[in-house]
Structures are given as C-alpha cells and as structure tokens.
Amino acid sequence: MSNITNTSQNPALQNEGAVKRFFRATEIDPRMLGMIAALILIWCIFDIASGVLRGNFGGLLGGSFLTPRNLWTLLVQTSSIAVMSTGMVLLIVMRQLDLSVGSMLSLVAVAGAVLQVFKLAPVLGVGHPAIWILAVVACIALGALIGALNGALTAYAKIPAFIVTLGGLLAYSGMAFYLAKGETVAPMDKTYEIFGGGIPISWIGPFWSWVIALVACAAIIFGIVNGRRQRLRFNFPLRPIWAETFLAALGSFVVLGITNVMNSYPWPFKLIENYAKANGVAIPPGIENKDGTAVCMAGDQVVRCTEGLIYYTGYSLPVLVALIVGMLMTFLATRTMFGRYVYAIGGNPEAAELAGINTKWMIVKVFALMGALVGISSIISSARLNAATNALGLTNELYVIAATVIGGTSLAGGVGTIYGAMIGALMMQSIISGMSLLNLPAAFQNMVVGVVLVLAVWLDQLYSRRVK
Amino acid sequence: MAKPAKKTAPVRKAGAKPAAKKIAKVIETHENPIAVKGAEPHMRAENRGTPLVEMRDVSIAFGGIKAVDRASIDLHPGEVVGLLGHNGAGKSTLIKVLSGAYKRDAGQIMIEGNEVGINNPRDAKSLGIETIYQTLALADNVDAAANLYLGRELRTRIGTLDDVAMEAETRKVMFRLNPNFRRFKEPVSKLSGGQRQSVAIARAIHFNARILIMDEPTAALGPQETAQVGELIKQLKADGIGIFLISHDLHDVFDLADRLVVMKNGKVVGTAHVKDVTQDEVLGMIIAGKCPKGAVPGPGALREVA
Numbered sequence: 001m002s003n004i005t006n007t008s009q010n011p012a013l014q015n016e017g018a019v020k021r022f023f024r025a026t027e028i029d030p031r032m033l034g035m036i037a038a039l040i041l042i043w044c045i046f047d048i049a050s051g052v053l054r055g056n057f058g059g060l061l062g063g064s065f066l067t068p069r070n071l072w073t074l075l076v077q078t079s080s081i082a083v084m085s086t087g088m089v090l091l092i093v094m095r096q097l098d099l100s101v102g103s104m105l106s107l108v109a110v111a112g113a114v115l116q117v118f119k120l121a122p123v124l125g126v127g128h129p130a131i132w133i134l135a136v137v138a139c140i141a142l143g144a145l146i147g148a149l150n151g152a153l154t155a156y157a158k159i160p161a162f163i164v165t166l167g168g169l170l171a172y173s174g175m176a177f178y179l180a181k182g183e184t185v186a187p188m189d190k191t192y193e194i195f196g197g198g199i200p201i202s203w204i205g206p207f208w209s210w211v212i213a214l215v216a217c218a219a220i221i222f223g224i225v226n227g228r229r230q231r232l233r234f235n236f237p238l239r240p241i242w243a244e245t246f247l248a249a250l251g252s253f254v255v256l257g258i259t260n261v262m263n264s265y266p267w268p269f270k271l272i273e274n275y276a277k278a279n280g281v282a283i284p285p286g287i288e289n290k291d292g293t294a295v296c297m298a299g300d301q302v303v304r305c306t307e308g309l310i311y312y313t314g315y316s317l318p319v320l321v322a323l324i325v326g327m328l329m330t331f332l333a334t335r336t337m338f339g340r341y342v343y344a345i346g347g348n349p350e351a352a353e354l355a356g357i358n359t360k361w362m363i364v365k366v367f368a369l370m371g372a373l374v375g376i377s378s379i380i381s382s383a384r385l386n387a388a389t390n391a392l393g394l395t396n397e398l399y400v401i402a403a404t405v406i407g408g409t410s411l412a413g414g415v416g417t418i419y420g421a422m423i424g425a426l427m428m429q430s431i432i433s434g435m436s437l438l439n440l441p442a443a444f445q446n447m448v449v450g451v452v453l454v455l456a457v458w459l460d461q462l463y464s465r466r467v468k
Numbered sequence: 469m470a471k472p473a474k475k476t477a478p479v480r481k482a483g484a485k486p487a488a489k490k491i492a493k494v495i496e497t498h499e500n501p502i503a504v505k506g507a508e509p510h511m512r513a514e515n516r517g518t519p520l521v522e523m524r525d526v527s528i529a530f531g532g533i534k535a536v537d538r539a540s541i542d543l544h545p546g547e548v549v550g551l552l553g554h555n556g557a558g559k560s561t562l563i564k565v566l567s568g569a570y571k572r573d574a575g576q577i578m579i580e581g582n583e584v585g586i587n588n589p590r591d592a593k594s595l596g597i598e599t600i601y602q603t604l605a606l607a608d609n610v611d612a613a614a615n616l617y618l619g620r621e622l623r624t625r626i627g628t629l630d631d632v633a634m635e636a637e638t639r640k641v642m643f644r645l646n647p648n649f650r651r652f653k654e655p656v657s658k659l660s661g662g663q664r665q666s667v668a669i670a671r672a673i674h675f676n677a678r679i680l681i682m683d684e685p686t687a688a689l690g691p692q693e694t695a696q697v698g699e700l701i702k703q704l705k706a707d708g709i710g711i712f713l714i715s716h717d718l719h720d721v722f723d724l725a726d727r728l729v730v731m732k733n734g735k736v737v738g739t740a741h742v743k744d745v746t747q748d749e750v751l752g753m754i755i756a757g758k759c760p761k762g763a764v765p766g767p768g769a770l771r772e773v774a
Contacts, residue, residue, distance in 0.1 A: 234636040335628040337621050340610070344618055347609035347655075354569055354605045355619035356590040414609035 025243040031408055031463065032420065038456075039427050046434035053438055065434055068265035072313060075262075076197045076384075078429040079322035080105075080377040081396065085403040085421035086329040087370035090339075092404055093346040094366055095413035096154060096161040100168030101374050101400055104146050105393030106176040109378035112139040113185035113388035116192065132192040140375035146172065147371020151364035169397065176390035186387030196383030197316035200271055206263040209314035213259035220251040259315075266293040267311045273302050276309055284308050318380045322422070325376065330418045342366060346414035402449065403428050406456040428452070518581040520545045520710040521597075521679055526565055526575030535561040537734040538575070538767055543679065543710040548701060550725030550742070551714045552754055558734035559714050560602065563681050566712075567599040568592035579679075593619075596678035600685050602714075604668040608657035612649075613638040615656055616671045641670045645700070646693075661688035669697070673704065680704060683714045698724055718747050732757045735768025 023030055044061055051063030060066035084101055091098055116135045124130055150168055154161040187193075194202040204212075224244050231238050239247075267275070272295045276283050286296025286305040294308035333339035345352040345359050353359050377396075382388040407424030409416030428449055435445045519542040528536045536558045543549050551559040564570045566577065568589040576583050579595055586592050592599070599605075606615050613634040622630040622637070635652055642649045646666040656664055665688050672680055682701075686694040701711060701724050715721050721728055722742050730737040730753040737753045744762030745753075752758040759769035 230632045234632050236632070236635070331628075337623070337629065340614060340618075340621060340629060343610055344607040344614070347607035348605065350603075351605035351607050352618070354567070354589050354599070354601065355607075356588070356593055357619050414607075 025240050026247055027239065027243075028247075029417075031460070032417075032423070034459075034463070035406075035408065035420065035423050035427070039423060039430065042427065042430050042434065046430070046437065050434075050437050065437060068261050070433070070437070071261050072265040072316070074426070074429060074433055075319045076316050077433060078426050079197070079318040080380045080384075081399050081403055081429065082322045082422045082425040083325045083373050083377045083380065084370075084396070084400045085407065085425045086326055086418045087366075087373040088400050088404040089407070089409050089416045089418055089421045090329075090333065090342050090366050091161075091370055092401075092409045092411060093413060093416045094342050094363065095346055095349065096363060096366070097165065097401070098147075098150060098168075098367065098370050099162065099165040099397050099401075100146075100150060100172055101370065102393040102396035102398070103169045103172035103176065104143065104371065104374045105378045105381060105396055106388075106390050107146070107172040107179070108139050108143050108375050109382040109388040109392050110176045110180045110185060110390060111142055112136075112378060113188065113382055114179055116189050117185055117187075121189070127190055129191065131189045135189065135192055136195075136379055139379050140372050143371040143373070143375025143378065144368045145371065147374070148364055148368040150371070151367025154367065155360035155363035173390060173394075180388065180390050182390065184387050184389045188383055188386050188388075192379070193383050193386055194317055195321065195379050196386065197318040197380075198384050198386065200267060200275060200311075202317040203267075203313035203315070204317070204320070205314045206312045207314075209259050209263050212315065212320075213255050216255045217252040220255070221248050224248050262315050262319075263312050265313045267313060269293065269295060269304055272309060272311055275311070281309065318384065321376065321380065325373065326418055326422050333418055338362075338365070343414060348414075399425075399428060399449075402453045406453060408460060424456075517544075519543060519578075520547075520580060521566065521712075522576075522578040522581075523562070523566060524576045524578065526562065526572050526577070528561060528565060528570055528573050534734050536565065536572075539731065539734070539736050540575075540766070541712075541729050541736065541739070543712060545678075545710050546705050546708045547727065548705055548711045548713055548725045550721035550728040551712055551731065552716075552718070552721060552728055552750065553731035553737075554754060557731040557754075559731050560683055561734075562731070563599070563683060563712060563714060566592065566679075567597060567681055569599075590619075593675070596676070597681065598672040598675060598677035598679070599681040600668050600672045600683060602683040602687065604664055606656050606664060606668060609655050611635075611655055612642065612652055612659075612667045612670075615667055616641065616674060618671070620675065637674075638670070641674050642666065645670055645696070662690060662693045665689055665693070665697075669700070673700075677709060680709055680711045681714075682711060684716065685713070686715070686717070686720060694720075718750060721750075722747060729766075730754055730763075732768050736766030737768045737770075738763035738765045740764065 022028075043066055047059045047061040047063035047065035049063065050057075050065050051059060051061060054064060056062045057064035058067050059070075064070060084105075088098065088101070112135045115138055116131050120128070120131045120134060146168075150161070150164050153159050153164045193199055196202065224247060228238060228244060266272075269292075273283075275281070276295065283295055283297050283302060286294075286298065286303070286308045288296075288298050288303035289305045292304035292306040292308070294305050294310035295302055296305035296308035297303075298305075333342065341352065341357050341362055344355070345357065345362060349359055378388075378393070381392055385392065403425035404416070404421045405411065405424070406427055407417070407420030407422070409421060431448055431452060432445050435448060436442075522540075522542040524540050525538045526536055526540070527534065527538055539558065539562050541549065541551075541562070551563065553559045561570060565572045566586065568586045568591050571587055577586055578584070584591075584595060586595070586597075607618060610618075613631065616638050617634050622634045624630045639652060642652075646663065649663060649666065651659060651663070656667055659667070665685070669685065672682075686697050689697065698720075701713070704711060713721065713725055725742055727739060727741050728745075728750065729739045730750060732754065737757045738759040740750075740760070740763030745760055749758075749760040749762065752760065753763065757768055757770040759765040
C-alpha cells in the first residue's frame with residue numbers, strides 16, 4: 001500500500017483519504033468491490049461451517065466449500081442463470097421486466113429436445129452432426145422469436161411488460177407441458193450434450209485453460225495500454241502509472257487464480273478409468289489409496305491412488321459460454337450505440353424519444369435479445385440434464401431477476417452492469433449450493449436467498465444515499 | 469440594453485393609465501418610422517421574402533381538448549420570435565409539433581417555402597430544427613458527452629462508440645458555453661441546474677441548427693448564466709439562425725426577441741414587433757387576449773364589442 005499513500009501531484013486531491021484516492025485513481029467501482037467482498041465472505045463462512053459440521057474435505061479453511069471440486073461445480077451451475085441475467089440487466093435498465101424467462105426456457109428446451117429426438121434423429125439418423133447444429137440454432141431462434149413477441153406486445157400494444165410476461169409465464173409453461181405431453185424428452189444428441197458440461201469432452205483440460213488465461217491476461221494489458229493511449233491522444237487526465245500497473249496485475253492475478261482452481265479439479269475416478277480403457281491408455285501400477293483421485297492397477301484391479309493416471313478438467317464449456325456471453329454483452333452495453341440507447345431510454349425515455357431514438361423498436365430488440373439468451377440457457381440446462389422437461393426452467397425467472405438486482409441493477413431503470421449481474425448470479429448460486437453442502441433442508445435455501453435479495457437492495461440503497 | 473430599461477417604466481405603473489397614453493409614449497420614444505405609423509407593422513415580415521419556418525393553421529387536440537387551434541406563426545433567418553402566453557396557452561405544444569414530439573392533426577409546416585412532413589423528432593433534426601426543451605430532456609444517468617451526442621453518436625471505424633472523440637468535442641463545446649465546466653465523467657444527474665442547462669443548450673447548437681427552439685432556456689439559471697444565454701442568442705442570431713424563444717419573462721423577450729407571438733387558449737392572440745408594443749400591452753394580450761393597435765390580431769384576439 002506504500003505507493004497508494006504517495007501524495008498526488010494535484011493539490012486538490014491531497015486532502016482526500018487514502019481509500020478515496022485509491023478508488024479515484026484506479027477508477028474501480030466501490031460497489032463492485034463490495035459485492036466481491038460479500039461473495040468471498042459468504043464462501044469463507046460456508047467453508048468454515050461445512051468444516052465444523054461435516055469435517056475437512058480439503059477446503060481452504062478446513063471445510064468442503066473452498067475446494068476446486070465445489071468451486072468448479074459452482075461455476076457450471078451458475079452459467080445458465082448468469083447467461084440470462086445479462087439480458088435481464090438490459091431489460092431492467094430499460095425499465096422493462098421479463099417474468100416469463102423460466103417458462104420460456106422450459107418451452108424452448110422441450111421444443112429443442114422434441115426437434116432432435118422425435119423429428120431429426122429418425123430422419124437423419126442418431127448422432128448425425130446436423131442434429132446438434134439445427135437444435136442449437138432452433139433454440140436460439142425460437143427464444144428470440146418469443147422474446148420479440150413479448151417486446152412487440154409491450155412496445156406497440158402498450159401492455160405493461162409485467163402483464164405481458166406474467167401472461168407469458170403461464171402460457172409458455174402450458175405450451176411446454178403440451179409439447180412434452182408432460183413427459184421427459186430424452187436423451188439428447190451426444191454432441192449437443194457437450195454444452196451441459198457433464199461429460200469429459202465438454203472440459204477443455206489444463207492446456208487450453210492456460211492458453212485462454214494467457215490470452216485473457218494479454219487482453220487485459222492491451223486494454224489498459226490502449227485506454228491510456230486514447231486518453232493521451234486527447235489530453236485527458238491519466239490514471240497514475242501505479243494504478244494502471246495495479247489494475248493489470250490484479251486482473252491477471254484473478255484470471256490466473258481462477259484458471260489454477262479450474263485446473264486443479266480432477267476428473268471423477270470412474271471417468272478416468274472408463275476413458276483410459278476406451279482409449280487404450282495404459283494405467284500405471286500402484287497401491288490402493290482411499291483418498292486418491294488418480295487411478296492405478298493393483299494386480300488386475302483398477303483402484304484409486306494418489307500418484308497414477310489423472311486428468312484435470314480445466315474450464316467447462318458452459319462456463320466458457322457464460323464468460324463469452326458476458327464479454328459480448330458488456331461490449332454491447334458499453335461500446336455500441338445499442339447499449340448507449342438502452343441506458344439512455346432507462347435514464348429518461350422521453351428524452352431518448354426526443355433525441356430521435358426509436359424507443360419502441362429498441363424495446364422489441366432488447367426483449368428479443370433476452371429471448372435469444374434464454375435460448376442459450378435452455379441449451380445449457382437441457383444438455384446438462386441430458387433431457388428436457390416442462391419443469392426445467394421452473395422459478396428460473398425469480399433467480400434471474402434476483403441475480404440482476406443483487407448485482408446492483410436498479411429497478412427504477414438506467415443503472416446496472418453486466419458483470420454485476422453475473423456476480424449476483426454467482427452469489428445466489430453460492431448460497432444455494434453452500435446450503436445444500438451443509439445438508440440444510442431445501443426450504444431454508446429459498447428463505448436465505450430471499451433475505452439476501454432484500455438485504456442486498458437495502459445495503460445498495462444505503463450506499464447510494466451516502467454517496468449523494 | 470437601454471431600450472428595455474425604458475420600456476419597463478410603464479409596467480411598474482401598470483393598470484391605471486389609459487392605453488392611448490401608453491401608445492403615445494411608445495411613439496415618442498421610438499425612432500422607427502414604421503412604428504410611428506402603427507397601422508401596418510405586419511407589412512415588414514411579408515417584405516422579407518420566404519420565411520425560414522412557416523406554420524400555417526396548425527391544430528392539435530388531446531382527447532377532445534384543442535391544445536392548439538389553427539395557429540399560424542413564422543420565423544425568418546436571423547430572427548428571434550418570442551412566444552408568450554399563460555401556462556396551458558398552447559405555446560409549448562405548438563413548438564413540439566415543430567420539433568416532432570407531437571404530430572399535428574391539421575395544418576401545414578413550410579421550411580423555406582417547401583411543405584415538409586414532420587412526424588417524429590428525427591424528421592425535425594434532419595431539417596435542422598433543434599430544440600432545448602423546458603424539461604431539458606437529458607438522460608440523467610449518462611454523462612454530458614453521451615447526452616450531447618444522443619442519437620447521433622460518433623463511431624470508430626469498426627462501428628463502436630468513439631467515447632474519447634465525443635468527450636473531446638464535448639469539452640470544446642462546453643468550454644464555449646460554460647468555461648468552468650469540468651465534470652465530464654459524471655452522470656448529468658449530479659450536475660447543477662445551470663450545468664444541466666448548458667449541456668442541453670450545447671446539444672442544440674452543436675449540430676449546425678438552422679432553426680432553434682428554446683423553451684424557457686433560462687428557467688433554471690442564475691443572473692450571470694442568464695446573461696450568458698442572452699449573449700449566445702445574439703451570437704446565434706448573427707449567424708443567421710432563426711430562434712423561437714418561449715418564455716414567461718417579458719423582460720427576456722423584450723430584450724432578445726425581434727417579434728413576439730402571444731397565445732391564449734390554444735389560439736394566437738396576435739403578432740407584433742417588440743418595438744411596436746409595450747410590455748403592458750403584451751400583458752393585456754396574455755391575460756385578456758386584447759390585441760393592441762401595434763399588433764396584428766390572430767384568431768384568438770378578443771372581439772371588440774362595437
């Protein structure tokens with residue numbers, strides 16, 4: 001912290017406290033930092049609590065929460081809600097709301113499943129490569145179409161979005177039930193299943209994970225350098241060099257840290273054995289060890305051991321999909337006219353209209369985008385389950401909206417960030433899976449999520465009032 | 469500045485004086501020969517060729533209430549026309565028809581003699597009509613540059629927002645209007661009333677407007693900033709821009725406008741050159757709808773019961 005306390009050259013800034021100066025220099029949003037701090041606090045509490053209640057499973061603080069296995073699973077479980085929350089941010093920023101995303105997810109997933117299982121597979125033959133491509137395209141297109149319908153009814157028929165999508169919540173879930181005839185549609189195409197992250201081919205492995213991590217670090221550094229060059233070009237005030245270095249180092253550290261955790265989670269014991277047998281990989285000899293995660297040959301029996309054949313998962317495909325969606329949506333929200341209009345409409349719809357923005361068409365487009373994202377989430381969810389049912393997206397709309405609001409999006413419109421919503425989704429999923437890790441009844445999970453939602457909004461309002 | 473000072477005198481002693489005496493006073497103090505004749509002031513406008521804007525018999529109704537009823541106004545290049553009237557007189561509504569915020573039910577709009585269809589704000593802007601709304605119409609949650617360029621964003625070669633270039637341009641424009649303005653990174657909701665107003669004004673003048681509509685441009689401003697806006701209007705006028713100035717403040721209008729149009733109950737009471745009428749007479753037009761001799765009566769003028 002010594003470089004932080006260096007007095008700035010600007011005399012006006014000298015009277016500020018060190019903390020305030022730090023935030024000003026680095027331009028880090030204190031709200032985001034608060035959210036991440038809360039998230040880490042929740043993780044630590046669960047790790048300690050699980051350690052006390054259930055014993056040490058190798059967690060950082062002696063429990064089972066802060067283990068590569070749990071964190072890896074946590075990210076996979078978060079991805080579906082996180083993808084949808086990025087769209088919900090834009091809708092809520094624009095003073096709209098979509099209550100129908102859960103039902104829409106069920107409907108799209110069932111439609112995608114019916115398409116591949118009952119329509120395409122009998123015609124093209126099971127496993128035909130066109131099946132998964134058509135199914136993916138159909139899911140995203142159908143989602144976008146339903147979203148556009150929601151948007152058109154809201155914008156042009158002037159029915160409040162709350163009513164349109166409440167109707168949609170009922171109608172789409174009914175359609176999903178009708179389409180699936182109340183049954184579970186399964187199994188999915190083998191390639192389609194990769195999107196769920198439940199099978200070894202959807203794990204990219206340590207090598208590619210590190211490649212992605214290094215590319216991400218390079219992008220962070222390039223972004224900071226490029227931003228500095230832009231500011232220099234127009235003689236704008238620059239961030240101090242220490243702040244730039246700090247941001248680059250922090251960003252790279254986070255990326256490499258997460259990648260390291262992902263690369264420390266080994267495949268389940270049985271999968272390593274199956275993979276080795278199927279691919280003719282030799283299993284080395286060794287001694288049986290109950291805590292081992294590698295496989296060895298003890299005589300002619302395959303056993304667990306600590307040093308033997310082992311594979312690590314690395315990033316899972318749905319997590320990568322969610323990260324890519326998050327980046328694209330952040331780009332869309334902050335770097336394009338589309339995003340600018342969304343925020344302007346949320347800030348003052350009348351002003352946006354007077355500035356010549358076609359606000360109605362924008363509403364349709366954002367609802368359609370939300371629908372397309374629901375399509376992506378429906379692929380992740382149904383591929384993960386390797387089946388689609390009409391209950392697949394049940395209560396998802398509430399989780400998506402909760403994640404968005406926990407992530408700092410104001411229901412009054414105009415304010416909200418994509419990364420905030422994704423962190424919000426992660427926070428909510430952390431609470432849910434942390435509580436199941438503690439063997440607490442499911443009833444408690446929703447109680448706690450509800451309390452956290454209300455608490456988060458209250459804290460956020462306290463913060464905003466203090467800042468004003 | 470000397471002229472309006474003279475004219476404020478009758479206002480202070482308002483009411484009791486008979487109108488004839490006031491007119492006599494105007495004639496006394498006026499050097500303009502046409503004004504002395506008093507009878508044909510409207511001739512002047514007609515002699516100046518095609519108006520920049522002409523709104524002819526424009527009407528608009530909201531749920532059976534005629535907000536604007538067969539109103540006709542015009543504006544020449546380099547001219548400031550003050551629009552006066554009570555709250556609800558229809559002046560803002562009439563002007564919103566021109567700026568594309570409302571769609572007229574009847575009537576014509578001519579720009580430089582050609583009839584145009586203005587159906588939305590985009591149409592108006594493409595015709596060079598810029599508006600500073602009374603409410604300022606700013607998106608409070610984004611910064612000054614985003615508001616200045618809202619709907620007309622500068623883009624980089626790959627089509628993304630060129631925020632840096634927009635901010636650089638905004639710094640230039642804002643320096644002209646408000647040299648002390650520094651808060652370019654903050655959302656405009658954090659700015660003072662005067663600063664917000666300068667953002668709204670900057671947006672209107674930055675895109676080479678030919679026709680500028682200012683709806684109460686000084687409502688939120690202090691005396692110094694008001695004077696600045698006055699200077700700006702004179703400067704824009706010298707550039708040949710036509711300005712509609714809506715104001716409650718008679719002093720403002722008499723100080724800045726060349727002509728004035730008074731509206732009451734959605735109808736035009738009368739049109740006059742500021743030199744041909746006194747502030748008292750204009751008050752009479754606003755309050756009672758009485759059209760004085762120096763003004764051309766409109767459909768809303770009080771009919772004299774002979």
